[in-house]
Amino acid sequence: MRRLLLMGITVIGMVTVVFFLLRAIPGDPATYMLGDYATEEAVAALKADLGLDRPVHEQYLTFVGRALTGDMGNSVVTGQPAFQEVLSSLPWSAALATSGIVIAVLVGVPLGVLSAVRQGTFADLFVMLGALVGISFPVFWVGLVCILLFAHEIRLFPALGASSSEDLLTQLHHLALPALVLGFSVAAYIARLTRSAMLEVLGQDFVRVARAMGISETRIVYWLALRNALIPVLAVIGVTFAWSLGSAILVEAVFSRPGLGSMILKAVFARDYQLVQAGVFVLAFAVVLVNTTLDIVYGLVDPRVSVT
Amino acid sequence: MKTRTNGRLALTRRSALFLSAATLLSVGLGLASPRADAATELRVRIGSDIGNLDPARIFGIENQTVAGHLYNGLVKYDQATNEVVPDLASEWSVSPDGKRWTFKLRDGVTWHKGYGPLTADDVKFSLERVLDPNTKSRYAGQLEGITSVEAADPLTVVVNLAAPNAGLLNKLTAFNQGWVVSRKAVTEIGDEKYAMNPVGTGPFVFDSWTAGSQAVIVANKDYFEGAPKVDSVVFRIIKDETAAAIALENAEIDIFFALQSPPVIDRLKKSDAVKVLSRPANHTINLVLNTTVGPLGDVRVRKAIAHGINREALIAGYFKGTKGTAYSVLTSSFPQYTESVPKYEYDPQKAKALLAEAGAEGFMLELVSVGLSPYDQLVVPMASDLEKIGLKTKITVLERGAYLQARGKGEIMTCITGVVGPPDPDSPLVTLYHTKSFPPGLNTSRYDQVDDLLAQASAELDEDKRTGIYRQVLSKTMEDVPVLPLYADQLFLAHTNKVKGLVQNSLFTVHVYSVSFSQ
Numbered sequence: 001m002r003r004l005l006l007m008g009i010t011v012i013g014m015v016t017v018v019f020f021l022l023r024a025i026p027g028d029p030a031t032y033m034l035g036d037y038a039t040e041e042a043v044a045a046l047k048a049d050l051g052l053d054r055p056v057h058e059q060y061l062t063f064v065g066r067a068l069t070g071d072m073g074n075s076v077v078t079g080q081p082a083f084q085e086v087l088s089s090l091p092w093s094a095a096l097a098t099s100g101i102v103i104a105v106l107v108g109v110p111l112g113v114l115s116a117v118r119q120g121t122f123a124d125l126f127v128m129l130g131a132l133v134g135i136s137f138p139v140f141w142v143g144l145v146c147i148l149l150f151a152h153e154i155r156l157f158p159a160l161g162a163s164s165s166e167d168l169l170t171q172l173h174h175l176a177l178p179a180l181v182l183g184f185s186v187a188a189y190i191a192r193l194t195r196s197a198m199l200e201v202l203g204q205d206f207v208r209v210a211r212a213m214g215i216s217e218t219r220i221v222y223w224l225a226l227r228n229a230l231i232p233v234l235a236v237i238g239v240t241f242a243w244s245l246g247s248a249i250l251v252e253a254v255f256s257r258p259g260l261g262s263m264i265l266k267a268v269f270a271r272d273y274q275l276v277q278a279g280v281f282v283l284a285f286a287v288v289l290v291n292t293t294l295d296i297v298y299g300l301v302d303p304r305v306s307v308t
Numbered sequence: 309m310k311t312r313t314n315g316r317l318a319l320t321r322r323s324a325l326f327l328s329a330a331t332l333l334s335v336g337l338g339l340a341s342p343r344a345d346a347a348t349e350l351r352v353r354i355g356s357d358i359g360n361l362d363p364a365r366i367f368g369i370e371n372q373t374v375a376g377h378l379y380n381g382l383v384k385y386d387q388a389t390n391e392v393v394p395d396l397a398s399e400w401s402v403s404p405d406g407k408r409w410t411f412k413l414r415d416g417v418t419w420h421k422g423y424g425p426l427t428a429d430d431v432k433f434s435l436e437r438v439l440d441p442n443t444k445s446r447y448a449g450q451l452e453g454i455t456s457v458e459a460a461d462p463l464t465v466v467v468n469l470a471a472p473n474a475g476l477l478n479k480l481t482a483f484n485q486g487w488v489v490s491r492k493a494v495t496e497i498g499d500e501k502y503a504m505n506p507v508g509t510g511p512f513v514f515d516s517w518t519a520g521s522q523a524v525i526v527a528n529k530d531y532f533e534g535a536p537k538v539d540s541v542v543f544r545i546i547k548d549e550t551a552a553a554i555a556l557e558n559a560e561i562d563i564f565f566a567l568q569s570p571p572v573i574d575r576l577k578k579s580d581a582v583k584v585l586s587r588p589a590n591h592t593i594n595l596v597l598n599t600t601v602g603p604l605g606d607v608r609v610r611k612a613i614a615h616g617i618n619r620e621a622l623i624a625g626y627f628k629g630t631k632g633t634a635y636s637v638l639t640s641s642f643p644q645y646t647e648s649v650p651k652y653e654y655d656p657q658k659a660k661a662l663l664a665e666a667g668a669e670g671f672m673l674e675l676v677s678v679g680l681s682p683y684d685q686l687v688v689p690m691a692s693d694l695e696k697i698g699l700k701t702k703i704t705v706l707e708r709g710a711y712l713q714a715r716g717k718g719e720i721m722t723c724i725t726g727v728v729g730p731p732d733p734d735s736p737l738v739t740l741y742h743t744k745s746f747p748p749g750l751n752t753s754r755y756d757q758v759d760d761l762l763a764q765a766s767a768e769l770d771e772d773k774r775t776g777i778y779r780q781v782l783s784k785t786m787e788d789v790p791v792l793p794l795y796a797d798q799l800f801l802a803h804t805n806k807v808k809g810l811v812q813n814s815l816f817t818v819h820v821y822s823v824s825f826s827q
Contacts (some may be wrong), residue, residue: 013564027707027708027713036712038446040747045444079360085546144550147554152554159555160555160561162543164522164542254551257520266520301440
């Protein structure tokens with residue numbers, strides 16, 4: 001119950017901050033819609049239509065009142081319900097973020113464990129070098145190189161990272177390359193983190209005791225150490241998932257995919273307040289939801305954490 | 309007990325991982341993608357999303373490109389020659405005093421989606437809707453001077469003017485305010501919803517829009533000039549030009565619209581799988597000098613700036629020759645184009661001398677640009693050139709919304725403006741030089757010396773004499789240089805070898821009615 005309340009407060013807080021920040025930046029939707037030849041009267045009239053001529057706190061109250069009934073307003077540019085427009089790009093973002101994270105975990109965790117167990121060997125050096133590359137190379141550059149390599153030189157994947165086809169296989173085929181690129185950059189973080197967490201756990205007393213008791217090394221590494229090391233890794237996965245949902249803009253841009261991040265960015269440029277607000281609401285909600293779920297998962301993985 | 313629970317948990321997690329791995333593997337193996345039969349689906353790249361297809365409010369080349377397939381005007385520009393030719397009106401005539409224009413509509417034109425036949429009343433509705441202040445159309449100014457529109461009979465429209473306007477047809481061509489909408493459709497759908505539910509008479513019918521991804525239009529089999537040769541057109545949003553180029557080479561798209569990046573143009577020109585088309589645009593990109601701020605009021609200072617910026621180096625270097633030289637703000641795609649105007653070759657010595665003569669050495673010139681490529685990059689070599697003639701420079705790059713606001717206030721020293729539009733000489737000339745174009749508008753140089761000439765041109769019904777007057781405007785404005793044309797824009801399109809019959813226009817849109825696929 002307390003958690004639900006906290007979730008609500010966080011989401012409302014985010015949307016409120018965005019509401020006021022948006023109105024503080026120069027430019028407004030009326031000027032954008034009417035263009036360069038708009039008279040002051042025309043701009044004023046459109047602002048009145050949009051309710052932008054009223055004091056900001058009044059606008060806020062109206063916004064909250066409507067939002068409570070589930071109405072986030074209409075996009076100024078397209079005239080379509082903002083919430084609906086946002087929801088239409090959510091599946092694209094969710095698919096990319098989820099597949100990216102799955103790849104990242106599948107690649108990052110084993111490699112992290114490997115380099116921790118083989119600390120100081122050639123394998124460790126190789127993995128850590130790879131991780132450094134993954135972290136330091138900008139994702140749009142990696143994306144472009146991948147398109148050139150895997151969509152042009154070796155025609156394994158399409159250059160466009162999204163397809164309107166109904167066919168699931170075709171869709172997955174289009175999703176694969178962007179997911180791999182996003183997954184690679186996230187895997188780099190996860191590998192590094194898993195490695196350092198593993199090293200820390202492996203150096204602890206209970207591991208030494210376990211070794212002294214003659215428990216097999218495989219069992220120590222995978223059952224004892226990894227389980228303990230996974231806790232900080234889980235935290236990072238949560239944060240990264242949230243990050244990928246909204247901030248995969250560069251991946252979306254390179255691979256021509258629609259998504260929440262690109263949509264909010266476009267809306268900010270057009271000063272499409274309703275669309276930005278609806279987008280931030282959905283994003284904040286998703287982030288809070290994922291993190292709350294993870295908090296509960298910690299409790300399951302780690303008995304030391306209790307969730308109230 | 310505890311171990312068993314752990315074991316089960318671990319197993320569940322492991323099997324979940326297994327499942328995902330299996331899925332990913334099947335994807336990773338790169339199963340040959342069953343490409344949809346593209347025989348009659350034409351895929352066109354656009355650079356950013358569409359958002360409003362209502363002719364009264366439309367803006368942006370992507371919206372205009374899609375809308376161009378949905379609507380007709382009374383008249384239209386021939387894609388190849390830019391001549392004004394019949395569209396919905398089969399013929400027209402002007403009264404001797406030049407104030408009464410009568411248009412005869414084609415018979416048998418019908419609206420998409422069952423909205424009935426096109427009538428003169430729809431034309432009346434369309435024009436009056438743009439003029440009505442309640443519509444808040446951004447194009448009301450384009451139709452100023454129209455006092456009334458009459459639907460004399462179902463197929464006859466009469467447009468009455470306050471004063472003769474030789475350029476009226478240019479305002480009624482199939483573009484923006486010239487696109488005709490259906491009274492019934494707009495009224496029934498409602499203004500707000502209409503933006504993404506357009507109804508026209510054109511060769512294609514609007515089908516669907518997926519935000520951030522694509523828009524689809526389908527062939528209008530009943531189109532009055534005959535059904536299009538493709539069944540549907542998908543406008544696919546691909547932001548990155550390099551990705552779009554690869555998609556084109558891979559035949560994932562058929563037409564690459566708004567090709568601009570010089571390295572990508574270079575790359576595609578070398579490819580055997582595609583053809584690159586190019587054509588001079590209707591617009592130049594200009595440095596607008598605000599004549600009300602400090603030393604910029606002195607014509608010698610403005611001339612010094614014109615001599616001080618190495619525009620040829622900009623074209624040859626930064627743009628790798630993909631842009632043309634601009635002698636005035638009218639490009640070679642206009643019939644009124646001329647090169648007999650005062651010219652400003654790159655000459656730093658002359659520039660310095662002019663500055664010294666004006667006593668304006670070393671003043672601070674602020675170069676303001678919008679944060680969009682290439683403009684935010686162009687200002688850098690310009691500033692460096694101007695430093696060489698002894699000016700101090702400051703570069704300010706603003707995000708689009710902030711830039712429009714700053715430019716709208718008219719207080720910034722300079723800005724970079726291009727007037728993208730139809731081949732109507734009034735479009736750049738009135739917009740950049742007439743006093744009625746600020747405020748609001750783009751005459752941010754506050755130039756006020758050619759109002760009379762522009763009025764004369766408008767009243768002159770003799771085409772040759774009218775051209776002569778426009779050329780005088782060009783000479784005068786290039787002598788005074790309130791606006792320095794930096795380069796003449798050049799438009800590029802690319803398409804796969806399979807695409808036949810694509811005609812490039814100079815409007816910065818693409819129109820695919822004439823396109824078919826070769827087998």
